Amino acid sequence: MNSYRRQEMRDRLFIIFSFLFYLQIFSTPAHSQPQVSPSPRVSDLDLSSDIEDSPVLQRWREQVPNILEEITRDPSFRTRLRLGYALFPSPQATGITLGVEDVFIGNTRFTVSGEYHTAFNRDRTTYGADLRYYMRPLGSYINVAPVLGYRHLEIDAYSLDGVNLGARLLLVFSRNGAADISLTQSWVAPGTDTEVGLTTLSISYAITKSLRVSTDIQKQNSRQSKDSRVGIILEWMP
Numbered sequence: 001m002n003s004y005r006r007q008e009m010r011d012r013l014f015i016i017f018s019f020l021f022y023l024q025i026f027s028t029p030a031h032s033q034p035q036v037s038p039s040p041r042v043s044d045l046d047l048s049s050d051i052e053d054s055p056v057l058q059r060w061r062e063q064v065p066n067i068l069e070e071i072t073r074d075p076s077f078r079t080r081l082r083l084g085y086a087l088f089p090s091p092q093a094t095g096i097t098l099g100v101e102d103v104f105i106g107n108t109r110f111t112v113s114g115e116y117h118t119a120f121n122r123d124r125t126t127y128g129a130d131l132r133y134y135m136r137p138l139g140s141y142i143n144v145a146p147v148l149g150y151r152h153l154e155i156d157a158y159s160l161d162g163v164n165l166g167a168r169l170l171l172v173f174s175r176n177g178a179a180d181i182s183l184t185q186s187w188v189a190p191g192t193d194t195e196v197g198l199t200t201l202s203i204s205y206a207i208t209k210s211l212r213v214s215t216d217i218q219k220q221n222s223r224q225s226k227d228s229r230v231g232i233i234l235e236w237m238p
Helices: 002-026 055-062 067-073
Strands: 080-088 093-104 110-119 125-133 142-154 159-174 179-188 196-206 211-222 226-236
Touching: 080 110, 080 211, 093 226, 125 159, 142 179, 159 196
Parallel strands: none
Antiparallel strands: 080 093, 080 226, 093 110, 110 125, 125 142, 142 159, 159 179, 179 196, 196 211, 211 226
16 A cells, blocks of 8 residues: 555656646746847948048047037137127217127137227227136036226227226027127226226127127216217128
């Protein structure tokens, strides 16, 4: 009897192990993961020779650039050469205006600007140059710059040469010089009896990739008199 039970137990174990063996062979594991193909390298792609020799692709092969940082550093405004028409309302006189705005000094936040305005009858003449330092990254849409420079002012009531000291607020509505507004407040010969305040508002809008139109409104305030200038200016962005 005991031998019969032992034989029956062996038969049951054999059936169980046989079932597990066949289940392992013919069944697919429930939790098997699909094989992931390795990502192709740039060198494995079938690219044309022009693309292969692209400086941008070569740069990305060496190191992936920080796009956000580059946008921040890339100036949102451009250097402008200016030529336009000037109107001096008091007295009624017209003239020309010439200038250059924001010539960048290397890779710094410093820029140099210069201007020249004169009436055709020579009753009004203004010229000078400024150094600006933009406090925020050049790619910012809002920027502020202290202004330090020189001005010569000549009108009927007075003639003045001196240091030009002030600040500039720049609002950029579209990058690369497409549209912006600037407000500059400065004082010529500040702290003296002949001090003159200059308030200049400039609104500019691009009409092509390299050309835009600007409207300038400037107020001159001094103890001797007040004067103003309105300009319609074409700006070329090299």
